[in-house]
Amino acid sequence: MNHSRARRWLRRGMGGLLAFVLAASLFAPCAGVQAQAATSKEIQKEIDDLNGQKNEIQGRMNEIQSEIDSLDYEKANTLEKKEILDQRNMLAQEELDVIQEQIDITDGLMESVREDLEDARREEEYQKQLWMSRLRAMEESSDVGYLEVLFDATSFSDLLTRLDMVNEVMDYDESLEQQYIAARQKVEVLEAQAETMFKENEARRTEQEAKKAQLEADIAAACALIASMEQDTADYEAVLAQEAATQAEIQALIIDKEKELQAAKAKEEAARLAALAAQQAALGLSANTANYVADGTTWMMWPSYTKYLTSRFGPRYLSLYGYVRSHNGVDIGASYGSAIWSAAGGTVVSAGWNGGYGKCVIVNHGNGYTTVYGHMSRIAVSAGQSVSMGSVLGYVGSTGNSTGPHLHFEIRASATATPINPMAFTYFS
Numbered sequence: 001m002n003h004s005r006a007r008r009w010l011r012r013g014m015g016g017l018l019a020f021v022l023a024a025s026l027f028a029p030c031a032g033v034q035a036q037a038a039t040s041k042e043i044q045k046e047i048d049d050l051n052g053q054k055n056e057i058q059g060r061m062n063e064i065q066s067e068i069d070s071l072d073y074e075k076a077n078t079l080e081k082k083e084i085l086d087q088r089n090m091l092a093q094e095e096l097d098v099i100q101e102q103i104d105i106t107d108g109l110m111e112s113v114r115e116d117l118e119d120a121r122r123e124e125e126y127q128k129q130l131w132m133s134r135l136r137a138m139e140e141s142s143d144v145g146y147l148e149v150l151f152d153a154t155s156f157s158d159l160l161t162r163l164d165m166v167n168e169v170m171d172y173d174e175s176l177e178q179q180y181i182a183a184r185q186k187v188e189v190l191e192a193q194a195e196t197m198f199k200e201n202e203a204r205r206t207e208q209e210a211k212k213a214q215l216e217a218d219i220a221a222a223c224a225l226i227a228s229m230e231q232d233t234a235d236y237e238a239v240l241a242q243e244a245a246t247q248a249e250i251q252a253l254i255i256d257k258e259k260e261l262q263a264a265k266a267k268e269e270a271a272r273l274a275a276l277a278a279q280q281a282a283l284g285l286s287a288n289t290a291n292y293v294a295d296g297t298t299w300m301m302w303p304s305y306t307k308y309l310t311s312r313f314g315p316r317y318l319s320l321y322g323y324v325r326s327h328n329g330v331d332i333g334a335s336y337g338s339a340i341w342s343a344a345g346g347t348v349v350s351a352g353w354n355g356g357y358g359k360c361v362i363v364n365h366g367n368g369y370t371t372v373y374g375h376m377s378r379i380a381v382s383a384g385q386s387v388s389m390g391s392v393l394g395y396v397g398s399t400g401n402s403t404g405p406h407l408h409f410e411i412r413a414s415a416t417a418t419p420i421n422p423m424a425f426t427y428f429s
């Protein structure tokens with residue numbers, strides 16, 4: 001996770017933008033100069049290309065978004081780690097404070113121990129000097145010299161008494177000195193202990209400071225990582241915004257092109273219908289002024305190149321079978337293999353063998369209307385296929401219940417599929 005990754009994206013994003021600008025500059029003059037000439041097919045291709053570019057951008061945007069998401073996830077993780085480090089650092093600081101307090105206490109302790117030691121040494125020195133001066137005084141003065149004290153004894157018991165007295169003085173002085181030496185040694189032990197404590201505390205402080213320094217370095221690293229991830233996220237978001245802007249511009253172009261496409265399609269459809277109308281006019285089928293069937297919902301063209309009827313709609317006598325039956329459509333006497341056109345746009349309901357109809361196509365035109373084309377020699381469409389008015393459905397033949405090539409053309413109205421007279425339809429104006 002570093003800046004170079006986001007930068008790479010940035011460069012890719014710029015590449016996309018550049019491609020878009022080039023594409024836009026290619027399209028721009030076309031819109032003005034070729035608007036009249038562009039076919040719906042050409043416009044559709046442009047729209048497909050633009051949609052392709054848009055999808056490509058979307059793909060990149062999705063990738064960038066997942067980079068941002070993973071950055072967010074990593075950032076949250078790092079923040080959690082940093083919080084733990086912060087807590088540990090706080091505790092480390094508290095411990096350091098405690099150690100410092102202990103150091104301060106032992107420092108004070110040592111100072112007082114040292115003062116005690118000084119006192120003890122001074123007292124010892126003083127007693128030593130005192131004892132020595134008393135010894136010297138005893139020795140120097142004839143009156144108080146040890147031997148003279150003893151020599152001056154008046155009796156043996158007096159000698160013993162004097163001896164005791166001398167010993168007592170000497171013992172007393174010596175024991176005093178011993179006491180002062182012991183006191184001094186005790187203070188020295190205390191001093192050594194305090195010094196050891198102080199050194200231990202100093203060592204602990206050094207260790208704790210190192211620990212804290214490490215924690216602070218870790219925290220600084222985590223902060224730097226978070227900052228870097230935030231920078232990455234900002235970079236990615238900038239790229240994302242750029243891509244989105246490009247996508248919006250392409251989308252605007254697509255909307256324009258869609259309008260152009262609709263216009264071109266309408267124009268092309270009008271031209272196609274005009275051509276069909278001209279074709280029908282040549283058959284003399286264009287005399288009527290109304291375009292629609294009686295209910296005003298659907299209009300149809302004549303499905304064949306000829307208007308010659310060999311059999312009309314309604315009851316008729318079928319000499320072949322010798323009984324009267326209803327004829328549900330009209331028979332158009334067209335030559336074998338000539339084209340059969342769909343009377344209106346719609347969806348092929350069925351295309352195939354259909355009993356007496358032979359090879360037959362049925363088209364649903366909506367509004368409840370279907371048309372039937374029978375006795376084909378060959379079928380050119382398949383079920384489910386969309387057809388336009390004038391699409392070739394197949395070719396005239398004599399399959400099924402037929403005695404010669406013709407087109408049986410039937411129009412059924414409403415859900416009850418009631419056959420209506422095709423001649424009730426007025427075809428092209």
Ligand SMILES: [Zn+2]
Nearest residue numbers: 329330331408
């Ligand atoms: Zn017929």
